[in-house]
Amino acid sequence: MSRVSTAALWIAGVGLVLMTGFVAWQVFGRYVLNRSPSWTEQGSVMLMSWFIFLGAAVGVRENYHLGFDVLLYVLPKGGKRWLRMISDLVALAFGIGMIWYGSQLVALTWGATLPSLGISGGWDYVPLVAGGALIVLFTLERIVLRLSGAPIDDALDELPPAEVAAELDTANVKV
Template sequence: MAGVGLVAMTLIVAWQVFCRYVLNDSPSWTEPGAVMLMSWFIFLGAAVGVRENYHLGFDVLLYVVPKGGKIWLRMISDIVALAFGIGMIWYGGQLVALTWNTILPSLQISGGWSYVPLVAGGVLICLFALERIVLRLAGEPIDDLLDEMPPAEVAAELETAEIRA
């Protein structure tokens, strides 16, 4: 869905440029529409980052601590992501409530829709972080693949060496 939003935003911006420079008549809805789509794909993409374990974490420490310590560092990282998602829901919900009775003149929709992506992304981040926490507590080997992977800088060097060979 985030990829579709990115493509749609690109098409809207291209339409705006075409209308402005070729037709000399730029539609008023294109810029706020593109910004709203961008909000959606940014927050959906952030949730996917949590789901796929691409969010910020304690990567430097993960290379020097034993396996038992890695589990705790990853758990702390997921708890922080969960807390961040809760904050997104709470404060995003307040923004939606504060702006719901306003109207975006160019789109003719409630101003609250500008902040709904923040809440939706927060909900997904919470769900995905909770999923990782519960699976880890249940003893599922969700971190085994991560432990087998080389650090990013080593992986980049290995990939470069394979290209040269």
């Protein structure tokens, strides 16, 4: 899964760079050439979908997703484990929903053509399905590791609360 995560992160990064190039080309075409290319806007939006959903999936694997961690600071270690398991199950359900509803959107729009790109409109929603599939894989990996007894939460349990971490970080700043 580490290789899949790294590949997704690289693809997302390349997509971000390409999108930046597309937008720069659009601005150059509009203001310098007085002829804006029609494909750059739709291409940029599609690339943005890819890097957002791939990056979000990697964020789920690396435990950078949004969470409500207040209870984690007061619960004993066993309670933290179950709260994190619930969080993973919610992320898993969300990923399944992305696959299910994203697939329906792909099917509904597959017959339409994006005029500026000349490809099926379903490609607009394929990143949603791909990101959902990766979220499912990455959360299943974490759930299986946790259930097998792997110490995946130990490093998280040793982290100080965000407020304390911010104060520690500020205290180490040299003026």
